[in-house]
Amino acid sequence: MKKKVCFLVAEHPFLDARIFKKEAKTLLNNGYEVTMIVPRINGNLFDIDGTPFTNEFPSKTFIHEGVNIITYDRVYLEDKIKYLYYNIQSYCPDRFSDSLTQLGIALEADIYHAHEYFSLYSGFGIKRALRSKGKKAKLIYDSHELVPDPLEHNSTKSRNYMEKMLHLMLKEVDFIITVSDSIKSWYLTLNPSVPVEVIYNSPPLSNDILLNDVYKNQFLAVHEGFIGGTRGNWDKLLKITEICSKTMDFKFKVIGGKRITDQNQLTLPDHLSKRIEIIGWMDYSSISNEIKNADVGWIDLNVTRSLNNKYAMPNKFFSYLNNGVPVLVNKCTDMEQFINTHQCGHVIDKLEASAEDYAEAINCLFLNRNKLKEMSINARRIMKENYSWDHMQKRLCSVYENLKAEE
Incomplete structure:
Protein backbone atom coordinates (compact mmCIF):
# COMPACT_ATOMS: atom_id res chain seq x y z
CA MET A 1 0.00 0.00 0.00
CA SER A 202 18.84 23.40 -6.88
CA PRO A 203 16.96 22.83 -10.16
CA PRO A 204 17.00 19.73 -12.36
CA LEU A 205 20.07 19.68 -14.57
CA SER A 206 19.42 21.83 -17.62
CA ASN A 207 20.19 20.59 -21.10
CA ASP A 208 23.77 20.69 -22.30
CA ILE A 209 24.77 24.30 -22.82
CA LEU A 210 27.32 26.12 -24.93
CA LEU A 211 29.53 28.12 -22.59
CA ASN A 212 30.30 31.74 -23.41
CA ASP A 213 33.02 32.72 -25.85
CA VAL A 214 36.02 34.17 -24.01
CA TYR A 215 36.55 36.68 -26.81
CA LYS A 216 33.12 38.35 -26.87
CA ASN A 217 33.01 42.06 -26.11
CA GLN A 218 29.61 42.32 -24.44
CA PHE A 219 29.17 41.59 -20.72
CA LEU A 220 25.78 40.39 -19.46
CA ALA A 221 24.82 40.24 -15.77
CA VAL A 222 21.56 38.65 -14.66
CA HIS A 223 19.40 38.92 -11.55
CA GLU A 224 16.79 36.25 -10.87
CA GLY A 225 14.06 36.54 -8.23
CA PHE A 226 12.59 39.23 -6.02
CA ILE A 227 13.96 42.73 -5.76
CA GLY A 228 13.15 44.58 -2.57
CA GLY A 229 13.36 44.28 1.20
CA THR A 230 16.60 42.56 2.19
CA ARG A 231 17.09 40.80 -1.18
CA GLY A 232 18.38 42.67 -4.17
CA ASN A 233 18.54 46.44 -4.49
CA TRP A 234 17.07 48.19 -7.53
CA ASP A 235 18.93 51.45 -6.99
CA LYS A 236 22.18 49.53 -6.65
CA LEU A 237 21.47 47.57 -9.83
CA LEU A 238 20.85 50.82 -11.71
CA LYS A 239 24.09 52.31 -10.45
CA ILE A 240 26.10 49.19 -11.32
CA THR A 241 24.73 49.41 -14.84
CA GLU A 242 25.52 53.10 -15.09
CA ILE A 243 29.13 52.65 -13.95
CA CYS A 244 29.88 49.56 -16.05
CA SER A 245 28.33 51.01 -19.20
CA LYS A 246 31.03 53.69 -19.23
CA THR A 247 33.83 51.16 -19.79
CA MET A 248 32.21 48.24 -21.64
CA ASP A 249 29.19 47.09 -23.61
CA PHE A 250 27.33 46.15 -20.44
CA LYS A 251 23.76 44.90 -20.01
CA PHE A 252 21.69 43.69 -17.06
CA LYS A 253 18.80 41.24 -17.37
CA VAL A 254 16.19 41.03 -14.60
CA ILE A 255 14.06 37.89 -14.29
CA GLY A 256 11.39 38.42 -11.65
CA GLY A 257 11.32 41.75 -9.82
CA LYS A 258 8.71 43.08 -7.43
CA ARG A 259 5.77 41.09 -6.12
CA ILE A 260 2.55 41.92 -7.93
CA THR A 261 1.16 43.14 -4.60
CA ASP A 262 3.92 45.75 -4.16
CA GLN A 263 2.61 49.26 -4.79
CA ASN A 264 5.92 50.56 -6.14
CA GLN A 265 6.98 48.61 -9.22
CA LEU A 266 10.40 48.88 -10.86
CA THR A 267 10.96 52.13 -12.74
CA LEU A 268 13.57 52.11 -15.51
CA PRO A 269 15.24 55.45 -16.31
CA ASP A 270 15.23 56.39 -20.00
CA HIS A 271 19.02 56.59 -20.26
CA LEU A 272 19.34 52.94 -19.11
CA SER A 273 16.40 51.54 -21.11
CA LYS A 274 18.73 49.88 -23.63
CA ARG A 275 21.03 48.57 -20.93
CA ILE A 276 18.51 46.85 -18.64
CA GLU A 277 15.96 44.27 -19.77
CA ILE A 278 13.16 43.42 -17.36
CA ILE A 279 11.81 39.99 -18.27
CA GLY A 280 9.48 39.77 -15.28
CA TRP A 281 8.12 36.59 -13.77
CA MET A 282 8.10 33.48 -15.90
CA ASP A 283 7.47 29.76 -15.75
CA TYR A 284 10.03 27.83 -13.71
CA SER A 285 10.97 25.63 -16.67
CA SER A 286 11.76 28.62 -18.94
CA ILE A 287 14.28 30.37 -16.70
CA SER A 288 17.25 28.37 -17.99
CA ASN A 289 16.91 29.73 -21.53
CA GLU A 290 16.95 33.30 -20.24
CA ILE A 291 20.12 33.09 -18.14
CA LYS A 292 22.31 30.60 -19.98
CA ASN A 293 24.20 33.30 -21.94
CA ALA A 294 24.92 35.52 -18.91
CA ASP A 295 28.49 36.18 -17.77
CA VAL A 296 27.64 36.50 -14.06
CA GLY A 297 24.60 35.98 -11.87
CA TRP A 298 24.21 38.75 -9.29
CA ILE A 299 23.14 38.18 -5.67
CA ASP A 300 23.08 41.02 -3.15
CA LEU A 301 21.74 40.24 0.32
CA ASN A 302 21.46 42.36 3.45
CA VAL A 303 23.29 40.19 5.98
CA THR A 304 23.55 42.75 8.78
CA ARG A 305 19.89 42.37 9.76
CA SER A 306 19.23 38.79 8.70
CA LEU A 307 20.97 35.60 9.77
CA ASN A 308 18.91 33.87 7.07
CA ASN A 309 20.62 35.97 4.43
CA LYS A 310 24.03 35.32 5.95
CA TYR A 311 23.41 31.57 5.74
CA ALA A 312 21.41 31.63 2.50
CA MET A 313 21.82 29.29 -0.46
CA PRO A 314 18.94 30.65 -2.56
CA ASN A 315 17.28 29.21 -5.66
CA LYS A 316 18.99 31.74 -7.91
CA PHE A 317 22.45 30.66 -6.68
CA PHE A 318 22.00 27.14 -8.04
CA SER A 319 20.03 28.34 -11.05
CA TYR A 320 23.04 30.38 -12.15
CA LEU A 321 25.51 27.56 -11.55
CA ASN A 322 23.27 25.07 -13.32
CA ASN A 323 23.63 27.08 -16.51
CA GLY A 324 27.36 27.62 -16.20
CA VAL A 325 26.96 31.18 -14.93
CA PRO A 326 29.47 32.20 -12.22
CA VAL A 327 27.99 33.91 -9.15
CA LEU A 328 28.84 37.43 -8.01
CA VAL A 329 27.79 37.97 -4.39
CA ASN A 330 28.59 39.94 -1.22
CA LYS A 331 30.05 38.20 1.83
CA CYS A 332 27.47 35.53 2.80
CA THR A 333 28.84 32.65 4.88
CA ASP A 334 27.59 29.58 3.03
CA MET A 335 27.75 30.95 -0.50
CA GLU A 336 31.28 32.24 0.12
CA GLN A 337 32.43 28.84 1.37
CA PHE A 338 30.79 27.07 -1.59
CA ILE A 339 32.30 29.47 -4.15
CA ASN A 340 35.76 29.29 -2.63
CA THR A 341 35.61 25.49 -2.51
CA HIS A 342 34.50 25.07 -6.11
CA GLN A 343 35.94 28.22 -7.72
CA CYS A 344 32.64 29.01 -9.39
CA GLY A 345 32.23 32.72 -8.79
CA HIS A 346 33.48 35.84 -7.06
CA VAL A 347 32.75 37.06 -3.52
CA ILE A 348 33.02 40.73 -2.60
CA ASP A 349 34.84 40.72 0.75
CA LYS A 350 32.30 43.02 2.39
CA LEU A 351 29.06 42.40 4.29
CA GLU A 352 27.61 45.47 2.60
CA ALA A 353 28.96 45.75 -0.93
CA SER A 354 28.36 48.99 -2.81
CA ALA A 355 27.53 49.44 -6.48
CA GLU A 356 31.13 50.60 -6.94
CA ASP A 357 32.38 47.34 -5.37
CA TYR A 358 30.32 45.22 -7.75
CA ALA A 359 31.27 47.36 -10.75
CA GLU A 360 34.97 46.98 -9.91
CA ALA A 361 34.58 43.18 -9.69
CA ILE A 362 32.69 43.07 -12.99
CA ASN A 363 35.41 45.11 -14.67
CA CYS A 364 38.09 42.69 -13.40
CA LEU A 365 36.11 39.71 -14.68
CA PHE A 366 35.54 41.45 -18.02
CA LEU A 367 39.29 41.93 -18.39
CA ASN A 368 40.03 38.33 -17.32
CA ARG A 369 37.80 36.30 -19.61
CA ASN A 370 39.89 33.14 -19.27
CA LYS A 371 39.33 33.12 -15.50
CA LEU A 372 35.62 33.76 -16.03
CA LYS A 373 35.44 30.84 -18.46
CA GLU A 374 37.15 28.59 -15.90
CA MET A 375 34.56 29.59 -13.27
CA SER A 376 31.81 28.84 -15.77
CA ILE A 377 33.16 25.36 -16.50
CA ASN A 378 33.48 24.64 -12.77
CA ALA A 379 29.92 25.84 -12.12
CA ARG A 380 28.39 23.55 -14.71
CA ARG A 381 30.56 20.57 -13.71
CA ILE A 382 29.73 20.63 -10.00
CA MET A 383 26.01 20.87 -10.71
CA LYS A 384 26.21 17.94 -13.09
CA GLU A 385 28.30 15.81 -10.74
CA ASN A 386 26.96 16.71 -7.28
CA TYR A 387 24.33 19.38 -6.77
Whole structure:
Protein backbone atom coordinates (compact mmCIF):
# COMPACT_ATOMS: atom_id res chain seq x y z
CA MET A 1 0.00 0.00 0.00
CA LYS A 2 1.25 3.48 -0.87
CA LYS A 3 2.39 5.67 2.00
CA LYS A 4 0.28 8.81 2.36
CA VAL A 5 2.28 12.02 2.49
CA CYS A 6 0.74 15.36 3.42
CA PHE A 7 2.50 18.65 2.71
CA LEU A 8 1.42 21.37 5.13
CA VAL A 9 1.70 24.86 3.64
CA ALA A 10 0.89 28.05 5.53
CA GLU A 11 2.36 30.81 3.35
CA HIS A 12 3.90 29.61 0.09
CA PRO A 13 2.11 29.50 -3.28
CA PHE A 14 1.08 25.95 -4.08
CA LEU A 15 3.19 25.91 -7.27
CA ASP A 16 6.33 26.91 -5.37
CA ALA A 17 9.37 25.47 -7.15
CA ARG A 18 10.82 23.67 -4.11
CA ILE A 19 7.55 22.46 -2.64
CA PHE A 20 5.52 21.43 -5.68
CA LYS A 21 7.82 21.24 -8.69
CA LYS A 22 10.62 19.37 -6.96
CA GLU A 23 9.67 17.72 -3.66
CA ALA A 24 6.03 16.80 -4.25
CA LYS A 25 6.66 15.59 -7.82
CA THR A 26 9.72 13.59 -6.72
CA LEU A 27 7.77 11.76 -4.02
CA LEU A 28 4.88 11.15 -6.41
CA ASN A 29 7.28 9.65 -8.94
CA ASN A 30 8.73 7.43 -6.24
CA GLY A 31 5.47 5.74 -5.31
CA TYR A 32 4.03 7.97 -2.57
CA GLU A 33 0.48 9.29 -2.50
CA VAL A 34 0.99 13.04 -2.11
CA THR A 35 -1.52 15.58 -0.82
CA MET A 36 -0.84 19.27 -0.32
CA ILE A 37 -2.96 21.44 1.98
CA VAL A 38 -2.43 24.98 0.72
CA PRO A 39 -3.75 28.48 1.54
CA ARG A 40 -6.03 30.76 -0.43
CA ILE A 41 -5.92 34.54 -0.03
CA ASN A 42 -9.25 36.31 -0.51
CA GLY A 43 -10.66 33.08 -1.90
CA ASN A 44 -7.95 32.54 -4.53
CA LEU A 45 -4.82 30.48 -4.85
CA PHE A 46 -1.87 32.61 -5.92
CA ASP A 47 1.17 32.41 -8.18
CA ILE A 48 4.82 32.80 -7.14
CA ASP A 49 4.73 36.60 -7.58
CA GLY A 50 1.50 36.92 -5.58
CA THR A 51 -0.82 37.14 -8.61
CA PRO A 52 -4.17 35.56 -7.70
CA PHE A 53 -5.56 32.76 -9.86
CA THR A 54 -8.98 34.35 -10.30
CA ASN A 55 -10.37 31.94 -12.90
CA GLU A 56 -8.25 28.87 -12.25
CA PHE A 57 -8.48 26.24 -9.52
CA PRO A 58 -11.93 27.23 -8.19
CA SER A 59 -12.60 23.89 -6.47
CA LYS A 60 -11.71 23.47 -2.82
CA THR A 61 -10.12 20.14 -3.67
CA PHE A 62 -8.64 18.97 -6.97
CA ILE A 63 -5.78 17.00 -8.51
CA HIS A 64 -2.97 18.85 -10.25
CA GLU A 65 -0.33 16.87 -12.14
CA GLY A 66 -1.07 13.83 -9.99
CA VAL A 67 -0.84 15.67 -6.66
CA ASN A 68 -3.97 15.96 -4.50
CA ILE A 69 -4.66 19.58 -3.53
CA ILE A 70 -6.81 20.61 -0.56
CA THR A 71 -7.31 24.35 -0.02
CA TYR A 72 -8.31 26.51 2.92
CA ASP A 73 -8.62 30.22 3.68
CA ARG A 74 -5.33 31.48 5.05
CA VAL A 75 -5.21 32.68 8.64
CA TYR A 76 -2.41 34.79 10.10
CA LEU A 77 -1.27 32.89 13.17
CA GLU A 78 1.66 35.25 13.70
CA ASP A 79 -0.83 37.65 15.30
CA LYS A 80 -1.56 35.11 18.05
CA ILE A 81 1.89 33.98 19.25
CA LYS A 82 1.10 33.94 22.97
CA TYR A 83 -2.11 31.96 22.36
CA LEU A 84 -0.25 29.43 20.19
CA TYR A 85 2.39 29.00 22.85
CA TYR A 86 -0.27 28.13 25.43
CA ASN A 87 -1.82 25.64 23.00
CA ILE A 88 1.50 23.83 22.64
CA GLN A 89 2.04 23.78 26.38
CA SER A 90 -1.45 22.49 27.11
CA TYR A 91 -1.00 18.97 25.69
CA CYS A 92 -4.65 19.23 24.64
CA PRO A 93 -5.06 18.55 20.89
CA ASP A 94 -8.54 20.09 20.89
CA ARG A 95 -6.97 23.55 21.23
CA PHE A 96 -5.52 23.31 17.71
CA SER A 97 -8.63 24.51 15.91
CA ASP A 98 -7.10 26.23 12.85
CA SER A 99 -8.12 24.97 9.39
CA LEU A 100 -4.71 23.63 8.37
CA THR A 101 -4.50 21.47 11.49
CA GLN A 102 -8.06 20.19 11.23
CA LEU A 103 -7.72 19.29 7.53
CA GLY A 104 -4.46 17.53 8.28
CA ILE A 105 -6.00 15.49 11.08
CA ALA A 106 -8.88 14.43 8.83
CA LEU A 107 -6.45 13.17 6.17
CA GLU A 108 -4.75 10.70 8.55
CA ALA A 109 -1.54 10.59 6.53
CA ASP A 110 1.53 8.56 7.39
CA ILE A 111 4.03 11.39 7.02
CA TYR A 112 3.41 15.13 7.44
CA HIS A 113 5.85 17.54 5.82
CA ALA A 114 5.65 21.13 7.13
CA HIS A 115 7.21 23.92 5.08
CA GLU A 116 7.13 26.92 7.42
CA TYR A 117 7.26 27.74 11.10
CA PHE A 118 3.47 28.11 11.35
CA SER A 119 2.73 24.98 9.33
CA LEU A 120 5.05 23.20 11.79
CA TYR A 121 2.71 24.43 14.52
CA SER A 122 -0.13 22.68 12.67
CA GLY A 123 2.00 19.57 12.17
CA PHE A 124 2.69 19.50 15.90
CA GLY A 125 -1.05 19.63 16.64
CA ILE A 126 -1.83 17.00 13.99
CA LYS A 127 0.71 14.54 15.33
CA ARG A 128 -0.59 14.87 18.89
CA ALA A 129 -4.22 14.55 17.81
CA LEU A 130 -3.56 11.42 15.77
CA ARG A 131 -1.55 9.90 18.61
CA SER A 132 -4.51 10.38 20.92
CA LYS A 133 -6.53 8.34 18.40
CA GLY A 134 -3.94 5.57 18.30
CA LYS A 135 -2.31 6.50 14.96
CA LYS A 136 1.42 7.06 14.72
CA ALA A 137 2.41 9.68 12.15
CA LYS A 138 5.83 11.05 11.30
CA LEU A 139 6.59 14.78 11.09
CA ILE A 140 9.20 16.47 8.88
CA TYR A 141 10.09 20.13 9.29
CA ASP A 142 11.36 21.52 5.97
CA SER A 143 12.94 24.71 7.26
CA HIS A 144 13.53 26.94 4.25
CA GLU A 145 14.86 29.59 6.64
CA LEU A 146 15.44 30.33 10.31
CA VAL A 147 12.30 31.41 12.14
CA PRO A 148 12.59 33.38 14.29
CA ASP A 149 15.63 35.05 12.74
CA PRO A 150 17.84 36.20 15.66
CA LEU A 151 18.95 39.33 13.77
CA GLU A 152 15.52 40.60 12.71
CA HIS A 153 14.14 43.65 14.49
CA ASN A 154 10.85 42.18 15.71
CA SER A 155 9.52 42.53 19.23
CA THR A 156 11.67 40.86 21.87
CA LYS A 157 8.62 39.48 23.67
CA SER A 158 7.23 37.91 20.50
CA ARG A 159 10.61 36.43 19.55
CA ASN A 160 11.01 34.90 23.00
CA TYR A 161 7.66 33.14 22.70
CA MET A 162 8.54 31.91 19.22
CA GLU A 163 11.89 30.55 20.41
CA LYS A 164 10.22 28.70 23.27
CA MET A 165 7.62 27.32 20.86
CA LEU A 166 10.30 26.11 18.48
CA HIS A 167 12.11 24.18 21.21
CA LEU A 168 8.85 22.47 22.18
CA MET A 169 7.76 21.76 18.60
CA LEU A 170 11.10 20.18 17.70
CA LYS A 171 10.38 17.50 20.31
CA GLU A 172 7.67 16.16 17.99
CA VAL A 173 9.77 16.44 14.80
CA ASP A 174 11.18 13.21 13.38
CA PHE A 175 13.41 14.77 10.72
CA ILE A 176 14.54 18.27 9.75
CA ILE A 177 15.29 19.22 6.16
CA THR A 178 16.99 22.54 5.53
CA VAL A 179 18.81 24.48 2.85
CA SER A 180 22.36 25.18 4.09
CA ASP A 181 25.04 23.67 6.30
CA SER A 182 25.01 26.64 8.70
CA ILE A 183 21.28 26.32 9.27
CA LYS A 184 21.77 22.57 9.80
CA SER A 185 24.38 23.31 12.49
CA TRP A 186 22.03 25.84 14.10
CA TYR A 187 19.27 23.22 14.45
CA LEU A 188 21.67 20.64 15.83
CA THR A 189 22.56 23.03 18.64
CA LEU A 190 18.84 23.38 19.45
CA ASN A 191 18.09 19.67 19.46
CA PRO A 192 20.96 17.31 18.57
CA SER A 193 18.67 14.27 18.79
CA VAL A 194 16.73 15.20 15.62
CA PRO A 195 18.45 14.16 12.36
CA VAL A 196 19.00 16.96 9.83
CA GLU A 197 19.56 16.74 6.08
CA VAL A 198 20.58 19.58 3.76
CA ILE A 199 18.65 19.61 0.49
CA TYR A 200 19.76 22.54 -1.62
CA ASN A 201 17.33 24.63 -3.65
CA SER A 202 18.84 23.40 -6.88
CA PRO A 203 16.96 22.83 -10.16
CA PRO A 204 17.00 19.73 -12.36
CA LEU A 205 20.07 19.68 -14.57
CA SER A 206 19.42 21.83 -17.62
CA ASN A 207 20.19 20.59 -21.10
CA ASP A 208 23.77 20.69 -22.30
CA ILE A 209 24.77 24.30 -22.82
CA LEU A 210 27.32 26.12 -24.93
CA LEU A 211 29.53 28.12 -22.59
CA ASN A 212 30.30 31.74 -23.41
CA ASP A 213 33.02 32.72 -25.85
CA VAL A 214 36.02 34.17 -24.01
CA TYR A 215 36.55 36.68 -26.81
CA LYS A 216 33.12 38.35 -26.87
CA ASN A 217 33.01 42.06 -26.11
CA GLN A 218 29.61 42.32 -24.44
CA PHE A 219 29.17 41.59 -20.72
CA LEU A 220 25.78 40.39 -19.46
CA ALA A 221 24.82 40.24 -15.77
CA VAL A 222 21.56 38.65 -14.66
CA HIS A 223 19.40 38.92 -11.55
CA GLU A 224 16.79 36.25 -10.87
CA GLY A 225 14.06 36.54 -8.23
CA PHE A 226 12.59 39.23 -6.02
CA ILE A 227 13.96 42.73 -5.76
CA GLY A 228 13.15 44.58 -2.57
CA GLY A 229 13.36 44.28 1.20
CA THR A 230 16.60 42.56 2.19
CA ARG A 231 17.09 40.80 -1.18
CA GLY A 232 18.38 42.67 -4.17
CA ASN A 233 18.54 46.44 -4.49
CA TRP A 234 17.07 48.19 -7.53
CA ASP A 235 18.93 51.45 -6.99
CA LYS A 236 22.18 49.53 -6.65
CA LEU A 237 21.47 47.57 -9.83
CA LEU A 238 20.85 50.82 -11.71
CA LYS A 239 24.09 52.31 -10.45
CA ILE A 240 26.10 49.19 -11.32
CA THR A 241 24.73 49.41 -14.84
CA GLU A 242 25.52 53.10 -15.09
CA ILE A 243 29.13 52.65 -13.95
CA CYS A 244 29.88 49.56 -16.05
CA SER A 245 28.33 51.01 -19.20
CA LYS A 246 31.03 53.69 -19.23
CA THR A 247 33.83 51.16 -19.79
CA MET A 248 32.21 48.24 -21.64
CA ASP A 249 29.19 47.09 -23.61
CA PHE A 250 27.33 46.15 -20.44
CA LYS A 251 23.76 44.90 -20.01
CA PHE A 252 21.69 43.69 -17.06
CA LYS A 253 18.80 41.24 -17.37
CA VAL A 254 16.19 41.03 -14.60
CA ILE A 255 14.06 37.89 -14.29
CA GLY A 256 11.39 38.42 -11.65
CA GLY A 257 11.32 41.75 -9.82
CA LYS A 258 8.71 43.08 -7.43
CA ARG A 259 5.77 41.09 -6.12
CA ILE A 260 2.55 41.92 -7.93
CA THR A 261 1.16 43.14 -4.60
CA ASP A 262 3.92 45.75 -4.16
CA GLN A 263 2.61 49.26 -4.79
CA ASN A 264 5.92 50.56 -6.14
CA GLN A 265 6.98 48.61 -9.22
CA LEU A 266 10.40 48.88 -10.86
CA THR A 267 10.96 52.13 -12.74
CA LEU A 268 13.57 52.11 -15.51
CA PRO A 269 15.24 55.45 -16.31
CA ASP A 270 15.23 56.39 -20.00
CA HIS A 271 19.02 56.59 -20.26
CA LEU A 272 19.34 52.94 -19.11
CA SER A 273 16.40 51.54 -21.11
CA LYS A 274 18.73 49.88 -23.63
CA ARG A 275 21.03 48.57 -20.93
CA ILE A 276 18.51 46.85 -18.64
CA GLU A 277 15.96 44.27 -19.77
CA ILE A 278 13.16 43.42 -17.36
CA ILE A 279 11.81 39.99 -18.27
CA GLY A 280 9.48 39.77 -15.28
CA TRP A 281 8.12 36.59 -13.77
CA MET A 282 8.10 33.48 -15.90
CA ASP A 283 7.47 29.76 -15.75
CA TYR A 284 10.03 27.83 -13.71
CA SER A 285 10.97 25.63 -16.67
CA SER A 286 11.76 28.62 -18.94
CA ILE A 287 14.28 30.37 -16.70
CA SER A 288 17.25 28.37 -17.99
CA ASN A 289 16.91 29.73 -21.53
CA GLU A 290 16.95 33.30 -20.24
CA ILE A 291 20.12 33.09 -18.14
CA LYS A 292 22.31 30.60 -19.98
CA ASN A 293 24.20 33.30 -21.94
CA ALA A 294 24.92 35.52 -18.91
CA ASP A 295 28.49 36.18 -17.77
CA VAL A 296 27.64 36.50 -14.06
CA GLY A 297 24.60 35.98 -11.87
CA TRP A 298 24.21 38.75 -9.29
CA ILE A 299 23.14 38.18 -5.67
CA ASP A 300 23.08 41.02 -3.15
CA LEU A 301 21.74 40.24 0.32
CA ASN A 302 21.46 42.36 3.45
CA VAL A 303 23.29 40.19 5.98
CA THR A 304 23.55 42.75 8.78
CA ARG A 305 19.89 42.37 9.76
CA SER A 306 19.23 38.79 8.70
CA LEU A 307 20.97 35.60 9.77
CA ASN A 308 18.91 33.87 7.07
CA ASN A 309 20.62 35.97 4.43
CA LYS A 310 24.03 35.32 5.95
CA TYR A 311 23.41 31.57 5.74
CA ALA A 312 21.41 31.63 2.50
CA MET A 313 21.82 29.29 -0.46
CA PRO A 314 18.94 30.65 -2.56
CA ASN A 315 17.28 29.21 -5.66
CA LYS A 316 18.99 31.74 -7.91
CA PHE A 317 22.45 30.66 -6.68
CA PHE A 318 22.00 27.14 -8.04
CA SER A 319 20.03 28.34 -11.05
CA TYR A 320 23.04 30.38 -12.15
CA LEU A 321 25.51 27.56 -11.55
CA ASN A 322 23.27 25.07 -13.32
CA ASN A 323 23.63 27.08 -16.51
CA GLY A 324 27.36 27.62 -16.20
CA VAL A 325 26.96 31.18 -14.93
CA PRO A 326 29.47 32.20 -12.22
CA VAL A 327 27.99 33.91 -9.15
CA LEU A 328 28.84 37.43 -8.01
CA VAL A 329 27.79 37.97 -4.39
CA ASN A 330 28.59 39.94 -1.22
CA LYS A 331 30.05 38.20 1.83
CA CYS A 332 27.47 35.53 2.80
CA THR A 333 28.84 32.65 4.88
CA ASP A 334 27.59 29.58 3.03
CA MET A 335 27.75 30.95 -0.50
CA GLU A 336 31.28 32.24 0.12
CA GLN A 337 32.43 28.84 1.37
CA PHE A 338 30.79 27.07 -1.59
CA ILE A 339 32.30 29.47 -4.15
CA ASN A 340 35.76 29.29 -2.63
CA THR A 341 35.61 25.49 -2.51
CA HIS A 342 34.50 25.07 -6.11
CA GLN A 343 35.94 28.22 -7.72
CA CYS A 344 32.64 29.01 -9.39
CA GLY A 345 32.23 32.72 -8.79
CA HIS A 346 33.48 35.84 -7.06
CA VAL A 347 32.75 37.06 -3.52
CA ILE A 348 33.02 40.73 -2.60
CA ASP A 349 34.84 40.72 0.75
CA LYS A 350 32.30 43.02 2.39
CA LEU A 351 29.06 42.40 4.29
CA GLU A 352 27.61 45.47 2.60
CA ALA A 353 28.96 45.75 -0.93
CA SER A 354 28.36 48.99 -2.81
CA ALA A 355 27.53 49.44 -6.48
CA GLU A 356 31.13 50.60 -6.94
CA ASP A 357 32.38 47.34 -5.37
CA TYR A 358 30.32 45.22 -7.75
CA ALA A 359 31.27 47.36 -10.75
CA GLU A 360 34.97 46.98 -9.91
CA ALA A 361 34.58 43.18 -9.69
CA ILE A 362 32.69 43.07 -12.99
CA ASN A 363 35.41 45.11 -14.67
CA CYS A 364 38.09 42.69 -13.40
CA LEU A 365 36.11 39.71 -14.68
CA PHE A 366 35.54 41.45 -18.02
CA LEU A 367 39.29 41.93 -18.39
CA ASN A 368 40.03 38.33 -17.32
CA ARG A 369 37.80 36.30 -19.61
CA ASN A 370 39.89 33.14 -19.27
CA LYS A 371 39.33 33.12 -15.50
CA LEU A 372 35.62 33.76 -16.03
CA LYS A 373 35.44 30.84 -18.46
CA GLU A 374 37.15 28.59 -15.90
CA MET A 375 34.56 29.59 -13.27
CA SER A 376 31.81 28.84 -15.77
CA ILE A 377 33.16 25.36 -16.50
CA ASN A 378 33.48 24.64 -12.77
CA ALA A 379 29.92 25.84 -12.12
CA ARG A 380 28.39 23.55 -14.71
CA ARG A 381 30.56 20.57 -13.71
CA ILE A 382 29.73 20.63 -10.00
CA MET A 383 26.01 20.87 -10.71
CA LYS A 384 26.21 17.94 -13.09
CA GLU A 385 28.30 15.81 -10.74
CA ASN A 386 26.96 16.71 -7.28
CA TYR A 387 24.33 19.38 -6.77
CA SER A 388 21.52 19.40 -9.34
CA TRP A 389 18.07 18.24 -8.27
CA ASP A 390 18.94 14.86 -9.80
CA HIS A 391 21.25 14.48 -6.78
CA MET A 392 19.15 16.33 -4.22
CA GLN A 393 16.10 14.16 -4.87
CA LYS A 394 18.12 11.15 -3.73
CA ARG A 395 18.63 12.88 -0.40
CA LEU A 396 14.90 13.55 -0.14
CA CYS A 397 13.99 9.94 -0.89
CA SER A 398 16.57 8.76 1.65
CA VAL A 399 14.90 10.87 4.36
CA TYR A 400 11.56 9.24 3.61
CA GLU A 401 13.06 5.76 3.45
CA ASN A 402 14.63 6.31 6.87
CA LEU A 403 11.28 7.31 8.34
CA LYS A 404 9.61 4.24 6.82
CA ALA A 405 12.33 2.01 8.25
CA GLU A 406 11.63 3.30 11.77
CA GLU A 407 8.01 2.06 11.75
